[in-house]
Amino acid sequence: MEAIWLYQFRLIVIGDSTVGKSCLIRRFTEGRFAQVSDPTVGVDFFSRLVEIEPGKRIKLQIWDTAGQERFRSITRAYYRNSVGGLLLFDITNRRSFQNVHDWLEEARSHVQPHSIVFLLVGHKCDLEAQRQVTRQEAEKLAGAYGMRYVETSARDAINVEHAFTELTRDIFALVRSGDITIQEGWEGVKSGFVPNVVHSSEEVTKSDRRCLC
Amino acid sequence: MEYETKSGRAGPGNPTSPRQSVRKNLDFEPLSTTALILEDRPANLPAKPAEEAQKHRQQYEEMVAQAKKRELKEAQKRRKQLEDRCKLEESIGTAAQTWNQEILPHWSTVCTSRRVRDLWWQGIPPSVRGKVWSLAVGNELNITHELYSICLARAKEKWNTTAAPTTETETEDAGSSDRESSLELIKLDISRTFPQLCIFQKGGPYHDVLHSILGAYTCYRPDVGYVQGMSFIAAVLILNLDTADAFIAFANLLNKPCQMAFFRVDHSLMLTYFAAFEVFFEENLPKLFAHFKKNNLTPDIYLIDWIFTLYSKSLPLDLACRVWDVFCRDGEDIFVQPFEGISRHHEDHLHPSALRPGSCNAVYSYLPEFTWSRQLLL
Numbered sequence: 001m002e003a004i005w006l007y008q009f010r011l012i013v014i015g016d017s018t019v020g021k022s023c024l025i026r027r028f029t030e031g032r033f034a035q036v037s038d039p040t041v042g043v044d045f046f047s048r049l050v051e052i053e054p055g056k057r058i059k060l061q062i063w064d065t066a067g068q069e070r071f072r073s074i075t076r077a078y079y080r081n082s083v084g085g086l087l088l089f090d091i092t093n094r095r096s097f098q099n100v101h102d103w104l105e106e107a108r109s110h111v112q113p114h115s116i117v118f119l120l121v122g123h124k125c126d127l128e129a130q131r132q133v134t135r136q137e138a139e140k141l142a143g144a145y146g147m148r149y150v151e152t153s154a155r156d157a158i159n160v161e162h163a164f165t166e167l168t169r170d171i172f173a174l175v176r177s178g179d180i181t182i183q184e185g186w187e188g189v190k191s192g193f194v195p196n197v198v199h200s201s202e203e204v205t206k207s208d209r210r211c212l213c
Numbered sequence: 214m215e216y217e218t219k220s221g222r223a224g225p226g227n228p229t230s231p232r233q234s235v236r237k238n239l240d241f242e243p244l245s246t247t248a249l250i251l252e253d254r255p256a257n258l259p260a261k262p263a264e265e266a267q268k269h270r271q272q273y274e275e276m277v278a279q280a281k282k283r284e285l286k287e288a289q290k291r292r293k294q295l296e297d298r299c300k301l302e303e304s305i306g307t308a309a310q311t312w313n314q315e316i317l318p319h320w321s322t323v324c325t326s327r328r329v330r331d332l333w334w335q336g337i338p339p340s341v342r343g344k345v346w347s348l349a350v351g352n353e354l355n356i357t358h359e360l361y362s363i364c365l366a367r368a369k370e371k372w373n374t375t376a377a378p379t380t381e382t383e384t385e386d387a388g389s390s391d392r393e394s395s396l397e398l399i400k401l402d403i404s405r406t407f408p409q410l411c412i413f414q415k416g417g418p419y420h421d422v423l424h425s426i427l428g429a430y431t432c433y434r435p436d437v438g439y440v441q442g443m444s445f446i447a448a449v450l451i452l453n454l455d456t457a458d459a460f461i462a463f464a465n466l467l468n469k470p471c472q473m474a475f476f477r478v479d480h481s482l483m484l485t486y487f488a489a490f491e492v493f494f495e496e497n498l499p500k501l502f503a504h505f506k507k508n509n510l511t512p513d514i515y516l517i518d519w520i521f522t523l524y525s526k527s528l529p530l531d532l533a534c535r536v537w538d539v540f541c542r543d544g545e546d547i548f549v550q551p552f553e554g555i556s557r558h559h560e561d562h563l564h565p566s567a568l569r570p571g572s573c574n575a576v577y578s579y580l581p582e583f584t585w586s587r588q589l590l591l
Contacts, residue, residue, distance in 0.1 A: 017398060017401065017441070018401050018405075036405075036408030036409055037405060037408065038405050038406065038407075038408060038445075038526060039402050039405050039441045039442075039444075040441075041441055041442040041517060041518045041521040041522060041526065042513070042514070042517030042518050042521065043513070043514060043517070044514070044518070045514070066441055068398060068440065068441045070438075070440050070441070070478055071441070071478070073478050073480060074478060074513070074517065077513075187509070
């Protein structure tokens with residue numbers, strides 16, 4: 001049975017090859033770390049519900065993309081219909097951090113006329129000994145772009161929930177304030193099934209039945 | 214049987230005291246609860262009436278008989294399985310013989326015959342699979358083993374020169390001109406190719422072979438270079454062919470129009486393939502097509518993965534090889550055939566709502582596993 005959700009947000013996850021995009025998404029949607037992982041070819045998507053406030057659930061549709069430059073022309077078609085994005089780099093790979101700017105440019109030029117709420121993610125933070133990018137410089141960069149910065153680890157399940165929920169909350173606030181609106185023909189934000197205010201258990205079952213059909 | 218000895222000892226006519234028999238029986242058969250049924254009751258309770266005892270004995274005998282029957286059935290089933298397996302092995306053996314003695318020596322004349330095509334559809338025996346693939350893919354590009362050696366030597370030269378200076382600043386400089394040098398990406402992807410098989414990882418038996426083929430290809434076709442997905446195709450070939458022959462098959466396979474269009478990411482051509490696929494899909498599986506449409510599951514989401522890896526990433530390897538058999542026989546029509554196999558099954562057996570949006574990764578990662586029925590396999 002489809003669970004009840006207030007909105008559906010479409011998020012896109014981008015960043016260089018092997019920074020850990022798929023592993024981060026899998027940790028978030030499946031709750032486990034994939035010890036073995038193969039390269040993403042083209043795009044793929046996953047989904048999960050997030051409860052941002054008691055009783056307020058958002059369905060996240062998370063688009064995973066191939067990191068290889070060759071696939072840019074394919075993946076860029078998916079920016080337009082995304083409301084949020086996680087821009088990943090690997091804290092143990094300096095080049096992936098240097099490419100953050102290019103990724104952002106790429107996204108911004110293809111999302112027109114919409115815009116994407118981005119979160120900068122320094123991934124693989126469990127590998128502290130191999131760190132090549134300091135937290136300070138990453139925070140500085142994020143600040144310059146007006147984004148939040150968070151460090152995550154899919155392997156040790158650090159900040160994974162936090163990263164997705166924070167981004168979801170930010171988008172939700174913008175939807176609530178009217179800065180982001182639902183538009184026909186745009187997949188970024190969709191409104192879901194909204195139940196009437198439920199008082200008794202009897203009504204719960206009723207509304208459940210209704211959404212089954 | 215234990216039952217006999219026990220019933221003899223604990224039977225109603227037995228003179229041993231009940232207490233004793235309890236202890237004895239516990240020593241004797243602690244595992245079975247049936248002992249309790251047959252047991253005389255403890256001394257402080259009235260004895261079991263004769264008919265009840267009789268009834269219990271009868272029930273016990275029935276249970277034993279049933280268990281025996283079940284065991285017999287299991288044994289029969291096992292024997293049947295073994296027979297089937299032997300038969301299968303035998304048929305693979307004879308098929309291999311047919312391929313080796315009758316088909317391969319006269320390839321050019323018989324390869325289009327009805328009989329060969331039928332045999333082909335049933336699956337190529339693993340021992341001749343590589344040879345048949347090679348012949349079917351052909352060598353339009355006239356690549357020789359020497360050319361492979363030359364390309365490989367050039368690749369090695371390249372990765373030796375880039376491997377030597379690995380200080381941070383150097384790689385940064387390299388990054389600005391060629392931000393994702395193919396050679397580096399190949400290295401990263403080799404160990405991510407069929408990771409569960411543990412043969413392509415660093416130190417694994419096929420790591421260097423895969424590295425060589427992909428490296429040589431980037432020197433042979435610098436205009437195409439390395440594209441993610443290729444490593445899977447090369448890996449499947451390596452598992453069935455010698456290195457140089459695998460390279461020849463690899464280069465020729467990638468040179469086919471559909472593969473070229475995708476690996477060069479030729480957008481307009483890709484869209485044409487997607488459109489053709491959708492037409493076929495709608496004609497053959499209208500129900501599922503409508504469901505996909507409703508949930509915005511467009512071909513770009515699953516076909517890219519399927520075509521770039523020729524199904525080898527999303528299907529179990531043995532199934533993927535079967536699909537490749539057919540691909541070598543029928544060409545790119547295959548892209549719709551496995552899909553048809555997958556989906557037709559689902560249209561019949563699964564309510565389309567099982568394919569909810571968001572289970573798309575499931576659509577191609579585990580859906581095929583239980584749909585391509587095993588009978589299609591060798």
